[in-house]
Amino acid sequence: MAAPAPSSPTPFETKIPHRLDRLPWSRFHWLVVVALGVTWVLDGLEVTIVGSLAGAIRDTLKLSETEVGLTASAYLLGAVCGALFFGWLTDRLGRKKLFTITVLVYLIATIATAFAPNVWIFMLCRFFTGAGIGGEYAAVNSTIQELIPARWRGTVDLCVNGTFWFGAAMGAAASIVLLDPAIIDPHLGWRLAFGVGGALSLVILLMRQFLSESPRWLMTHGRPEEAEQIVSDIEARVAAERGPLPPVTGKPIRLVGRTHTTLGEVATTLFRTYPERAWLGLVLMSTQAFAYNAVFFTYALILTRFYGVENQHIGWFMLPFAAGNLAGPLLLGRLFDTVGRRTMITLTYAVAGILMAFTGWAFAAGLLSAWQQTAAWTVIFFFASAAASAAYLTVGESFPLEMRAMGIALFYAIGTGVGGVIGPALFGWLIEGGDRYHIMYGYLLGAALMLAAAATEWRLGFAAEGKSLEDVASPLSLHKEERVGA
Template identity: 50%
Template sequence: MDRLPWTRFHWSIVVGLGFSWVLDGLEIQIVASAGFQKEFGLAAAEVGITATVYLIGQVIGALVFGRLSDRLGRKKLFLLTLAIYLIASGLAGLAPNYEILLVCRFIAGAGIGGEYAAINSAIDELIPAKYRGRVDIAINGTYWGGAALGTAFNFFFLNESIFAENVGWRLAFFIGPVLGILIIFLRRHIPESPRWLMTHGREEEAERTVDDIEGRVEREGGTLEKVDDSQAIELKTTGSIPFRVIARVLLKDYPKRTLVGATMMITQSFLYNAIFFTYALVLQNFYGLDSSTTQLYFFPFAIGNLVGPFVLGHFFDVWGRRNMILLTYGVSGVVLAISAVLFQADMLTATTQTIFWCVAFFFASAGASSAYLTVSEIFPLELRSQAISYFFIIGQLAGAFAPTIYGILVGDGTDRGPLTIGYFLGAAIMIVGGIVAKIFGVDAERQSLEAITKPLSLYETGTAR
């Protein structure tokens, strides 16, 4: 798998599996605009609860489906979790009341949370080592394409001169399911991970799958290199990995990698939630914009986040993971610190403030995407999905406090001091994250997953068969 040249087969993997992040970004923006608020007579706090419920659903979904992905297979789970999301999101558009809407939001969140674990695992196990970094980072960055798309759709569906107040937001909830149905058909033709099959005693099926993939690659014009026999490994069948073994792997066998994964996920999540959920407040309270105008400033912010992973992802495979993580985390922190100085001096306008955000998150977005790449490739195959889910949850929990903290720092816009301190704090957190990854990280670029971390099911020399 790692020696394969890039062909249309790999594009089918990217589109079929990577579209989940577009759907997540789309969903977040549609709900954030709260088109349902008037119909259900909701207070601002109740609107906020819909987002909280969705995030809680993501945490639960990542936990449950992450473990099931390691136990039952990647393909079953990336079909199941997408189906759950599609059904729940569509039902949300039909919700007769606020309570049913919350239930649908929770279930949709659980589906997307499961997607994060199952999809990252499948992508890393199917994409050749030469391209794994840039592909994983670019796919994770497409969240922002979905977010920009969701904002654009909101301008149309929430326009009461086009749709009635109780119709537009409902139609918007069906955008994701309509797009997702097409993706489900594409996913049906994506194979199960041969790596997962090998560790679960399905060697013949794994061989057939690899033969099918290699045959397709050759038919699409690819040339296969000969595999050196020295690279062969022998695996034994494993079942569900006990939690005590998982704890041993994370805390005893690979404590430095656990530190890196946790630090990267916490720092990027904290910064993103701090800025993303308060940027509108900053533009309104400090620069005098109204709420509708702030929506327009979201587009360049989203584009900067989208472009960064596509432009910088290649260098994670060329210059190396640790170097690029330090660069992306570090530069984003430095740019944010510079903007803090100018913000405190009242030298910025809404436009220049947004430009600084765009530049900072051009780098931060690639860094944040590399956090998901890192936790998905530095732990053993048998618990890959679960590792992703655990670090995802750690990041979500840490980031959950950021909007509240920074909302308090923004205040009523009369004092720039508290928010300036907050921006310096966010900058320092990102720089620390980059330094930790540089010191304790793993040089995983262009290496097979088995070379980065030996499988738990690997037969060691002298092991009884």
């Protein structure tokens, strides 16, 4: 492979964003969605395998409920570290290199998990599995947003993030088989389950070889000739399938290439140029992370401890839960591009928060059976899933191209660190105490956070639907004569 061309300090003009945004939907876009978007399927598979198989893992490795919660926190802590490290590299070295490296990290770590002999090795493997997934979020989210036409960006982003729950359904279905003593020893079954993720990641690795580097990343890093060639190739593929392309509209943008963006520039952009967007991203990411991870990572423990559900039957309860979460972004996603981001994000966070508070009270009062509890979560997370996916969309759109991966990584890391790592450990401790009312307080905390996020979105939300990424946030490499205020 030829060495990258050095960054050019000479200004140049390009219409690459307009050319990409005016393309009709094609097989190329499906390749982007499938090859990159399958990351969320992997993440859903991972957390559901551990959630559904928590009882079997606990029995094999002799874990307490608190240690089960800590293993979930180890995975999320790894995701935080991986997002920050690999996100930083993604903006420096390019999207394609990193979405190849991160899936390799995941592949190795998830297979190693299957051979963990004790809780400490298991937690270490979960940490590195999370690191691979965290890096994927930064590299993949930024690439998808940069390649999908503006008029479909919100819909695609929500649907892709929602496929987490297709992976969750896969994990739940697999657990039904792998925990059935008539089919396989449950102590061996949970170990085999991790091989499913490893096999899937190998297929992903092969598919990604057919994707090129992001033209938007190339153009901001002083490699306009490479970017132009890639866009021309994409246009030729789309035209061969869909016929003559629409004309390119809009003025060219004038850029000055750069090799990288310093952490100082990132900080200045976040806290001086876009402080309201930074606060909004932090609130949306951390609140959904707490609500999701607190409930989902420990739901198997709720079912076994308070409803007497046997380990091998947990998957049946996870399937409708996953179905509701998958349906939310798929059915509501288009509204984020038509009704608008601000209205839909506010609505989905608020409805999820109100319903979560009511369900927490009903659980504490003993009014719900196991299936009724599951039905309630299915409805709640129909809305919460769309809200959570929109949080990732928001932080991806909020900031300039040159720091997009780092921005996604930073807010994913902070949100997950604050909401995701604390949530499972807190709920594991509350469940171990055995008091329904103490657990209710945890649910009420999650509900209050979701309602606070809804209010924050209504106050600080901005319109990005149908707009080019460069119009939502001006590139840092934009020539100084063209730079305008945020």
